Amino acid sequence: MSCRIAILGAGAWGSALGYAIRQDNVICFWARSDAAANKAAERFEAQYTSDIADALKNADLIIIAVSTAGFGNILTQINCHAPSSCPVMWLTKGFLPNGDRLLHDAAAEQLNAGACFGAISGPSFAADVAKGRPAALALAVNKTNMLEPVQKMLHRKKLRLYPTADLAGVCAGGALKNVIAIAAGVCDGMSLGASARAALITRGLHEMVMLGTALGGNSDTLHGIAGVGDLLLTCTSDLSRNRRFGLALGAEKELPANTCEGVNAAAAARRCARRCGVESPIINAVDDLLQGVLSPSEAMNKLLARPPQFPV
Numbered sequence: 077m078s079c080r081i082a083i084l085g086a087g088a089w090g091s092a093l094g095y096a097i098r099q100d101n102v103i104c105f106w107a108r109s110d111a112a113a114n115k116a117a118e119r120f121e122a123q124y125t126s127d128i129a130d131a132l133k134n135a136d137l138i139i140i141a142v143s144t145a146g147f148g149n150i151l152t153q154i155n156c157h158a159p160s161s162c163p164v165m166w167l168t169k170g171f172l173p174n175g176d177r178l179l180h181d182a183a184a185e186q187l188n189a190g191a192c193f194g195a196i197s198g199p200s201f202a203a204d205v206a207k208g209r210p211a212a213l214a215l216a217v218n219k220t221n222m223l224e225p226v227q228k229m230l231h232r233k234k235l236r237l238y239p240t241a242d243l244a245g246v247c248a249g250g251a252l253k254n255v256i257a258i259a260a261g262v263c264d265g266m267s268l269g270a271s272a273r274a275a276l277i278t279r280g281l282h283e284m285v286m287l288g289t290a291l292g293g294n295s296d297t298l299h300g301i302a303g304v305g306d307l308l309l310t311c312t313s314d315l316s317r318n319r320r321f322g323l324a325l326g327a328e329k330e331l332p333a334n335t336c337e338g339v340n341a342a343a344a345a346r347r348c349a350r351r352c353g354v355e356s357p358i359i360n361a362v363d364d365l366l367q368g369v370l371s372p373s374e375a376m377n378k379l380l381a382r383p384p385q386f387p388v
């Protein structure tokens with residue numbers, strides 16, 4: 077049976093995912109302006125509109141694909157215009173701006189009572205998925221009875237969706253790996269070598285697990301595709317915008333202007349860690365670098381001056 081899927085945001089990832097699931101579904105993209113909708117329409121055949129009420133009308137599934145900057149406003153629009161029983165998923169990774177709320181906390185607070193919502197997150201570059209290359213992602217929802225119907229609408233041979241009830245863990249993994257990817261980029265931008273990068277990624281994973289579990293996630297999730305899987309991808313591939321941002325920061329070059337969710341996430345993750353009493357030296361170092369409080373070599377020296385601690 078064909079489903080109507082509204083994808084809110086026609087940027088790189090929303091478009092790539094829409095392309096991957098277009099068969100057997102009617103896809104309707106919402107973009108912020110007519111010009112953006114027309115530009116996105118050049119990518120592949122689907123419905124495109126800049127009227128969000130139009131996109132949401134009669135939707136069987138909603139997928140939010142905007143960056144965190146627009147996430148809160150999109151939730152408000154969904155409340156106003158979407159059928160109340162329609163599940164709301166998102167591809168966005170990070171914290172809501174100006175605070176330290178992960179996206180599932182924002183959805184729980186802002187969406188109408190009883191709403192079904194969740195995240196699709198894992199190692200997946202839009203550029204790969206748009207070319208039909210295989211990817212595996214976690215699919216997490218707040219109502220476990222909805223996992224199977226949502227998975228049925230989206231799962232494909234080359235877009236594998238692994239269902240889980242651990243929404244907090246999936247959201248934490250996607251948000252925190254971006255901060256560590258900036259750190260890995262800084263490390264390589266400073267030419268510190270592959271050994272240092274491996275140590276940084278491993279210690280970064282430790283911070284992700286400690287903080288992610290303090291925020292309600294499961295350790296298994298953070299060691300799975302939505303945690304370590306995404307961490308490995310973003311820390312090691314130059315396709316990652318977070319890693320590229322870190323490379324420029326470490327080499328003290330001009331910073332790229334692309335969507336880079338790790339920038340806002342570093343400050344938010346640091347606030348969460350302080351609130352939860354979790355030690356987060358790498359996250360703090362990234363935030364200090366971004367705030368201009370430390371230079372790359374000062375941040376490195378601060379991390380290297382720490383006493384070695386188990387578990388490693």
Ligand SMILES: NC(=O)c1ccc[n+]([C@@H]2O[C@H](COP(=O)([O-])OP(=O)(O)OC[C@H]3O[C@@H](n4cnc5c(N)ncnc54)[C@H](O)[C@@H]3O)[C@@H](O)[C@H]2O)c1
Pocket residue numbers: 085086087088089090107108112141142143144145146147149167168169170200201202203335337
């Ligand atoms: N690109 C990828 O490979 C990839 C993969 C997985 C997850 N993600 C995540 O998906 C999200 C979107 O990333 P992207 O790569 O598509 O970014 P993008 O920059 O290509 O697109 C972002 C979209 O968000 C919209 N947007 C930005 N600010 C907005 C606002 N204030 N109000 C309404 N709309 C707004 C833009 O118009 C654009 O359509 C990010 O959270 C990113 O971390 C991206």
Ligand SMILES: O=P(O)(O)OC[C@H](O)CO
Pocket residue numbers: 169198199200201254257306309310315316317318319335336337
């Ligand atoms: O390009 P990045 O760093 O935003 O990463 C994109 C995806 O999150 C990778 O899974």
